[in-house]
Amino acid sequence: MIVEQRTYTLQIGAIAAYRDLYLAEGYPVQAKILGEPLGYYVTEVGPQNQVVHLWRYESFEDRETRRTALFQDQDWISYIKKAAPLVVAQENRILKPLL
Structure with missing residues (x-):
């Protein structure tokens, strides 16, 4: 299993x-x-105007298949x-289990 952490820094006041x-269309x-x-x-x-979301995948291949779709x-x-236009920056991390 892996977890993808996606962080979006938004325009000030855009959250x-x-x-x-996002709720309506994404x-x-x-x-x-x-x-x-x-x-x-x-x-x-910490850093303000950020949205952080976590997604679980069975593997890197599972992630690739789903993201392609x-x-x-x-x-x-x-x-x-x-x-x-609401997004200033984006950062992705792939986390894998330690235990």
Whole structure:
């Protein structure tokens, strides 16, 4: 199993707009293709205006298969075009179990 940690730094004041757009257009597509996230968070302490989400995959290959399918979905492509102006930076990490 691996966990992908995705962190998006948003424009100042854009968290509510990002959340609303994601819930209406992004989440339904991701849930259908990636499954439910392990968590979806907003930062409270440390760097501000960040959204952090965690996704579980069985393997790197599982992640690749699901992410490829995600980017073949026209509803997802439409969503990311709308969300992109709200995003300043993006960081991804792949975490693997220690224990």
